[in-house]
Amino acid sequence: MIASISFSDRHSLEKERTLPVVKLTRSKNGKTGTATFIFFKPNLFKSPSAIQNLNGMYLTWGTRKIITSDIQIIFQAGKPFLLKAMLIFKNSQEWFHFLNFMTCYSEETGLLFSESTSFTL
Secondary structure, eight states, X not given: OOEEEESOSTTTTSOOOSOOEEEEEEOTTSXXXXXXXXXXXXXXXXXXXXXXXXXXXXXXXXXXXXXXXXXXXXXXXXXXXXXXXXXXXXXXXXXXXHHHHHHHHHHHXXXXXXXXXXXXX
């Protein structure tokens, strides 16, 4: 199954080739959570018209789609440098669909998961 990330519903065939850093948080009861995608210099930034058509982040796999419009562009020296997108999961079904996407996406791209460690002093 093909999984991809794109940033415009009009250009959904143009998938983002830059792999994101994905940070996950989950509530104690496991039903809600967030996923923050950070793209450093995504290929989207290579075209000014693509940035103008930016209207969300679209995670697609098979016939399924997850959409968020919670996107920030960070500039460095007056040029777009980083794109940050956030998904908020309000129930366990949304969390399950996201994990399904990430499984397909990681198989296709080689994106790996590693748990963060907490340090206490």
